[in-house]
Amino acid sequence: MKIIGKITDLRVARTQKLLTMALLTLLCEQGQLFSNITVNEICDKAMVHRTTFYKHFEDKFALLSSTLTSLLQDYLQMNVEDRLRQPMQSIATILSGNVLERMVQNQKKDEGFKHFFRKYIEEIFKQDFMELKNRGKQFSLPVELAVEFHSGVISLLVNWWIHHFEENITAEQMDEYYYLLVNEKILLK
Incomplete structure (x- = not known):
């Protein structure tokens, strides 16, 4: 049996x-x-x-979600706090030279894909923030708002980075842009 x-x-x-x-x-x-x-x-x-x-x-959206989860296994196994402190560097470690990089590059003009990818990222952030909340982390604003805001910023930065790929902008520079756009006290408090 x-x-x-x-x-x-x-x-x-x-x-x-x-x-x-x-x-x-x-x-x-x-x-x-x-x-x-x-x-x-x-x-x-x-x-x-x-x-x-x-x-x-x-x-096909369920298949795409399953595919992304498979491709992002290494990212999802990283320490949650590290992922949130250095979001672009964390993303870069799994994008670099990966089939995911080619896929995202090729899909950069597809609004449907970008919308799905943003929602997917938002769900990861939601889980990350909830894990931090369960660990006792206090947030100065509603968790749902922080999730939506940060996932939107990350999505925006990833899309911008993809469209400026030829400029060889480093992940460290992208994290600097991230912290210029957000209040880092929300995450590092």
């Missing part, structure tokens, strides 16, 4: 990996925007039937 469970788990993992790799391939193709990618295209690229796709994911 356990062996069958493992076989099933391997099949599920294989299917999800095929779908993830197909989406990544499509997202990294020059001129291919997430908003224009269809579930059928993903399934064709993965050689997976459309009904199988829907057994694993509600839609």
